[in-house]
Amino acid sequence: MYHLKIDGKEIDVPEGTTVLKAAKMAGIEIPTLCDHPALEPYGGCRLCLVEIEGARTLQPACTLPAGNNMVIQTQTEKVKSARTFVLSMLFSERNHFCPYCQVSGGDCELQNAAYDEEMTHWPLQPNWQVFEVDASHPYFVLDHNRCILCRRCVRACGELVGNFTLGMEERGSKTILVADLGVPLGSSSCVSCGTCVQICPTGALIDRWSAYRGHETDITSTETICVGCSIGCGINVLTRNNSLVRIEGNWDAEINGGVICEVGRFHPMAEKRNRIVTPLIRRNGVLKAATWDEALSVVSTKLQEVNTLKTGGVAAIATTRLPVEGLNLFSQIFTGQSGNNVVTSTEEGFYTSFTKDIEFSVRKEAGLEEINKADLLLTIGVNLVKDHQVAGFFVKRAIGKETNVITVTNESTGMESFTPYGKIINKGSELSFVSALNSAYHNQLHGEIMEKVGISSQEVVKLATLFKNAKNPMIIFGVEFEAKNKSDVIRALLQFASETNSKFASLKGNANSLFASQLNLDSSFTLNGSQVVFLALGDEDPSQTLTQRVENAPFIIVQASYQSALSAKADVVLPVTNWLEQNGHYVTSDGKTQEAKRALVPASDIKSNEEVFLALGSKLGLVLDENWMDAIKI
Numbered sequence: 001m002y003h004l005k006i007d008g009k010e011i012d013v014p015e016g017t018t019v020l021k022a023a024k025m026a027g028i029e030i031p032t033l034c035d036h037p038a039l040e041p042y043g044g045c046r047l048c049l050v051e052i053e054g055a056r057t058l059q060p061a062c063t064l065p066a067g068n069n070m071v072i073q074t075q076t077e078k079v080k081s082a083r084t085f086v087l088s089m090l091f092s093e094r095n096h097f098c099p100y101c102q103v104s105g106g107d108c109e110l111q112n113a114a115y116d117e118e119m120t121h122w123p124l125q126p127n128w129q130v131f132e133v134d135a136s137h138p139y140f141v142l143d144h145n146r147c148i149l150c151r152r153c154v155r156a157c158g159e160l161v162g163n164f165t166l167g168m169e170e171r172g173s174k175t176i177l178v179a180d181l182g183v184p185l186g187s188s189s190c191v192s193c194g195t196c197v198q199i200c201p202t203g204a205l206i207d208r209w210s211a212y213r214g215h216e217t218d219i220t221s222t223e224t225i226c227v228g229c230s231i232g233c234g235i236n237v238l239t240r241n242n243s244l245v246r247i248e249g250n251w252d253a254e255i256n257g258g259v260i261c262e263v264g265r266f267h268p269m270a271e272k273r274n275r276i277v278t279p280l281i282r283r284n285g286v287l288k289a290a291t292w293d294e295a296l297s298v299v300s301t302k303l304q305e306v307n308t309l310k311t312g313g314v315a316a317i318a319t320t321r322l323p324v325e326g327l328n329l330f331s332q333i334f335t336g337q338s339g340n341n342v343v344t345s346t347e348e349g350f351y352t353s354f355t356k357d358i359e360f361s362v363r364k365e366a367g368l369e370e371i372n373k374a375d376l377l378l379t380i381g382v383n384l385v386k387d388h389q390v391a392g393f394f395v396k397r398a399i400g401k402e403t404n405v406i407t408v409t410n411e412s413t414g415m416e417s418f419t420p421y422g423k424i425i426n427k428g429s430e431l432s433f434v435s436a437l438n439s440a441y442h443n444q445l446h447g448e449i450m451e452k453v454g455i456s457s458q459e460v461v462k463l464a465t466l467f468k469n470a471k472n473p474m475i476i477f478g479v480e481f482e483a484k485n486k487s488d489v490i491r492a493l494l495q496f497a498s499e500t501n502s503k504f505a506s507l508k509g510n511a512n513s514l515f516a517s518q519l520n521l522d523s524s525f526t527l528n529g530s531q532v533v534f535l536a537l538g539d540e541d542p543s544q545t546l547t548q549r550v551e552n553a554p555f556i557i558v559q560a561s562y563q564s565a566l567s568a569k570a571d572v573v574l575p576v577t578n579w580l581e582q583n584g585h586y587v588t589s590d591g592k593t594q595e596a597k598r599a600l601v602p603a604s605d606i607k608s609n610e611e612v613f614l615a616l617g618s619k620l621g622l623v624l625d626e627n628w629m630d631a632i633k634i
């Protein structure tokens with residue numbers, strides 16, 4: 001431990017702590033601009049200059065490691081005048097006419113810093129040079145005139161997202177933020193995660209939806225989780241007057257550490273579907289508004305009627321986006337009742353049924369945090385650019401930290417451009433690839449296997465050598481294999497993981513894919529004479545295939561948040577909350593149970609999925625067990 005004195009306060013800090021962090025630990029705030037807790041220290045803006053006893057010049061606190069017995073002053077006249085000078089330079093460099101800026105009045109770190117220093121003006125002529133505004137991106141706008149060149153966005157895109165889209169071009173007053181080699185952001189390699197927008201300290205990067213919709217002080221922030229996929233990123237949902245303003249990554253979230261993807265940040269903002277706001281019953285061929293009691297009575301009568309039939313019962317299908325509480329009740333209502341019921345999920349176990357029967361208990365799946373510790377990663381059966389993007393960010397940034405990354409896909413996904421070990425193999429040859437890799441690992445590779453795979457045996461030997469030399473290898477797999485028998489591929493992968501002592505993680509589908517599987521909601525679905533179809537769609541948009549498969553059923557009940565082709569064909573429609581309007585739990589793909597909190601209040605006639613299931617259960621005379629914790633098998 002090092003002993004320091006900061007503004008007269010004595011403190012002991014671990015070796016390697018920066019002066020900025022040490023000051024924070026002592027309860028002393030030093031102003032910063034280019035620094036951000038999620039990024040590596042950079043030392044670009046010089047706003048954090050402090051006086052160190054014995055040092056010839058002022059030093060940047062964000063990059064300076066604390067030394068033993070260091071004496072630091074953060075509030076001397078010299079320090080304050082340096083801060084004002086730095087701020088004056090920043091203000092005069094570009095257009096900072098605050099009244100016209102969306103972040104002015106509380107959300108701009110530059111303006112806030114100036115107020116903190118009690119600045120009323122800056123004594124330098126502004127540089128009147130006009131810079132472009134890049135409005136080519138569908139989700140955000142880049143106004144170079146407000147940019148202070150702090151490079152937080154550049155570093156976030158590289159260090160946190162691993163995408164390296166942003167960079168700087170030119171020098172001095174002409175320095176400018178660029179995407180790729182100077183293309184508009186909208187046609188760049190940007191994957192629209194929005195991390196740069198969230199981390200920008202000024203009004204240079206602004207989000208199209210939330211701009212001018214209120215400052216942070218007018219907004220309620222709800223700490224919750226994203227239900228866009230089975231990773232379960234921590235997010236903050238920003239709302240104002242019960243309307244969604246913005247979604248931000250939670251920097252403190254254990255799973256994602258602040259980064260989120262396009263699906264989590266921007267898709268909910270672009271929601272265009274129409275809500276269902278009251279129960280509906282089809283009368284004389286037309287859907288008409290009804291009370292909850294009327295609608296649930298029609299549903300329960302129909303279900304009871306069908307339960308007495310010898311053939312053709314109920315096909316009950318739930319979305320894997322429902323919280324644990326809802327899925328648990330859904331399963332109790334439809335499983336084990338009399339009648340000939342088909343009970344499954346909208347995923348029909350696509351992501352889980354192949355892994356379900358494989359013995360996972362021997363070694364548990366690893367969490368995504370293990371990616372940071374791995375020195376070799378193999379990803380297969382998953383397109384990490386399109387799906388589970390945050391896992392993709394973890395993998396891409398591992399490449400930057402000199403982890404060897406092998407990506408195996410059937411077609412180009414863009415991942416190959418990040419790693420020298422991006423392999424595109426023949427469609428349907430995954431099993432042969434894994435066998436070849438295993439053989440090469442044991443120095444027994446035969447050339448004939450390679451013809452099927454479509455890459456050379458030398459390449460496979462090279463990959464196997466990486467496994468031989470790795471101390472902490474990890475395999476991340478999905479089930480998007482072209483191979484006919486996906487279970488065999490997964491078995492072979494797990495066998496290989498076991499022989500190479502690799503950790504493994506399987507990526508699944510929607511937010512509660514794993515829990516749905518634990519409830520056995522993963523059988524494939526056929527209408528097969530079902531007289532009634534009950535679709536608990538929640539806020540999922542039914543696929544065209546699902547719609548076509550059920551639209552001719554004699555009686556359709558749709559429990560959903562949004563209007564769809566299926567709700568239009570339903571006989572009864574039950575309006576329910578969307579993910580932002582309900583509390584509930586979700587089990588991540590690696591088995592962590594997390595809580596989602598309600599951020600918006602639903603319209604008065606909309607019920608939560610649990611409320612509907614409980615009311616329906618009571619109409620059916622069922623005793624439902626609300627204790628969901630015992631249903632989670634982890």
Ligand code: SF4
Pocket residue numbers: 095096097098099101102103104105108109110111146202203204
């Ligand atoms: S970025 Fe900040 S300082 Fe610049 S104009 Fe906007 S509010 Fe003012």
Ligand code: SF4
Pocket residue numbers: 156157161163164165166189190191192193194195196197
């Ligand atoms: S949105 Fe994400 S990928 Fe695109 S430039 Fe910003 S940080 Fe990079």
Ligand code: SF4
Pocket residue numbers: 146147148149150151152153154177199200201202204205
């Ligand atoms: S756009 Fe924002 S984060 Fe990026 S360099 Fe400019 S001010 Fe900094």
Ligand code: FES
Pocket residue numbers: 031032033034035042043044045046047048049060061062063
């Ligand atoms: S915050 Fe230290 S140099 Fe910018």
